[in-house]
Amino acid sequence: MRSGAQGQALRPPVSSSKRDAVLRAALELFAERTFGATPVPDIACRAQVGAGTVYRYFAGKEELANVLFRQCKGTMREALREALAGSTDAREQFRLLWRGLSRFAVEQPQMMRFLEMQHHDDYLDSKSRAVSTELFEAAERFVREGQRAGTIRAGSPGVLIALVFGAFVGMIKESEQGRFELTARTIEQAGETAWRMLEML
Amino acid sequence: MRSGAQGQALRPPVSSSKRDAVLRAALELFAERTFGATPVPDIACRAQVGAGTVYRYFAGKEELANVLFRQCKGTMREALREALAGSTDAREQFRLLWRGLSRFAVEQPQMMRFLEMQHHDDYLDSKSRAVSTELFEAAERFVREGQRAGTIRAGSPGVLIALVFGAFVGMIKESEQGRFELTARTIEQAGETAWRMLEML
Amino acid sequence: MRSGAQGQALRPPVSSSKRDAVLRAALELFAERTFGATPVPDIACRAQVGAGTVYRYFAGKEELANVLFRQCKGTMREALREALAGSTDAREQFRLLWRGLSRFAVEQPQMMRFLEMQHHDDYLDSKSRAVSTELFEAAERFVREGQRAGTIRAGSPGVLIALVFGAFVGMIKESEQGRFELTARTIEQAGETAWRMLEML
Amino acid sequence: MRSGAQGQALRPPVSSSKRDAVLRAALELFAERTFGATPVPDIACRAQVGAGTVYRYFAGKEELANVLFRQCKGTMREALREALAGSTDAREQFRLLWRGLSRFAVEQPQMMRFLEMQHHDDYLDSKSRAVSTELFEAAERFVREGQRAGTIRAGSPGVLIALVFGAFVGMIKESEQGRFELTARTIEQAGETAWRMLEML
């Protein structure tokens, strides 16, 4: 019993416990040491898998990183789904957005580090880049809606999102440097602060 | 006048045209390809210097990166000197701060990329970390002064700085992704926006 | 009837459709890419068989190649049977020989490539080597008979065979390099030419 | 003093003792075990050189093999220079040709093995292929001249050369299999035999 009625699954399965273990291990190590500084054998070792096994599931280290990148972006998007669904007023949506980001950063600190605190330009493929863009554009839409509704101030949506998201990332980054502790309270107040960049006065 | 009349200097000079050439070349390549992805021989080649010469001036690749990191942070600080000197009112100081960052980012895009868009945790030594901290704390002081003067709103100075600086970096990063163009006007408006996170209402 | 009534055969059968499929696939791939450049899993795949199955029928890649080698040599010998049976006069026998080789080369180009245009010294076992020798010696006998009958000129039979067979292989090889086309006419004339090395003037 | 008046030699020198050692070692090992079965580290080891050094002089294993191939073909051509220069009558020229091949095969058995007893199709580049073709065509010219002069019989020059050269290679090959000893006398008589394929009756 392979996996239901879809018929054959002739090539490397899209999921399997080994594959998942490799992705998990890669995330841990990439978050800790960067893509470039992580040897594939170390990933295999941490995943409790032979080095060759990595290549059963991924065409190479770069593909592994791309798949992981997309998976992480997907998880991030999931955390922001409610906020980006867009229905209530912008203020409330922003609260959801910030909360979503926070949950993501707190629950998946490795994904956060991997996604937003590292340099991917060397190996990201167009599909991965598209996933990034898509998420960015969803956020832009949120701003544009708010502007139309008169609850978000005027200004380039792209720039505004870059500032808000950058602020969030900056907070996480500096807290990881040990500059301050990242309590729920800190996060919430930071959200209030960031909202000022968007709110209509 | 470093070592008086004893004749030859026992230790390599702290600066020399070769040393500078190596640092310059390293900056260019690190900015372009990351520390981890830049071979030392390539740095030497770009600097028009023998590979061995790099090791005359730096104990190794990591030390080179540390020296470069500190030099870049120093240049950044220089760009912010006026703003951080602190004398006029916070609003004006912030304008100087944002302008300083912008000048730095525009005039030294390679430093900006190297310093703020890459991952250094693997090789930064304590001295370099201290330099970072120092700059961060100068910025915190600016916030604290403003708070004392009643021109900057209450809140953890560290968090506020992290948000503001993060916003700046976010803007640069996304503009480099091609999400929008970074005109003088964009930068200035973004500064107005970011100021909202600090201003007393 | 190999092992009588003892029930199950203790050793895998010497032939089976899977075994044959593996041999066929190996021949195709070895001819195309050489023994050394052909992964066992690729053979299995082409044979529509699990990788492990190859090892049920052959002790390893080398044994597979040896069995294949012998089988190909056998087919070659089959193509030469008439010519080597030796009964008519040498001139006619030679015609049969050349024709046999040609038929073999044309009908089994993969065997020809595998057997005569590649390097086997690394893995051929003594049995395979013996098969080669046996065929060579049959050809020597043909020469010796002709010499005795006065229709083939004097000279070391081994050397003469080496020259004639080498000429044949040379023709095939260069035609595969695209130096000329290998028509029936070309082959026949080449046979006439090669015969000159043997004929009594 | 680099090498005379040609000026700079900015990139890896075309010759150096290490480079030569690598080529020599590669020839020995390729002759013995085939290109495909020879690990680069083994070449380096035999050349008494670090593995990385191979890559200072050659872009990769394939380039090394191509350079070696061309060098060997060059040496072979050198051995045939006189014969292919073409001046005397074809009979005499053929004697020179056969003698040249023999000298080559006897003095450079490793080159002979590498060049003519192995499979290169996988990695030969167009330049190397051109070198092969050039030599083949020079031999064709020899045949054509002889035909024009009426000392070589009619027939496709390409096919005739393929047969003659194939015969030579066949002789070498079988002698290496131990089927007979390769004495000067054997070689000379074989030459007489092979000449029959060309001579005008």
Place this chain on the structure above:
DNA sequence: GATGAATGAGCGTTCATTCAT
């Protein structure tokens, strides 16, 4: 009997670093 996922030794190659010149 048959499978193919899994393994890990070993490949071709790179690069931080050294050292004879």
Place this chain on the structure above:
DNA sequence: AATGAATGAACGCTCATTCAT
């Protein structure tokens, strides 16, 4: 002081072979 040829450990990756199913 400066060089750059040389090194070899370590990388990403392949593949002959095994073995749980």
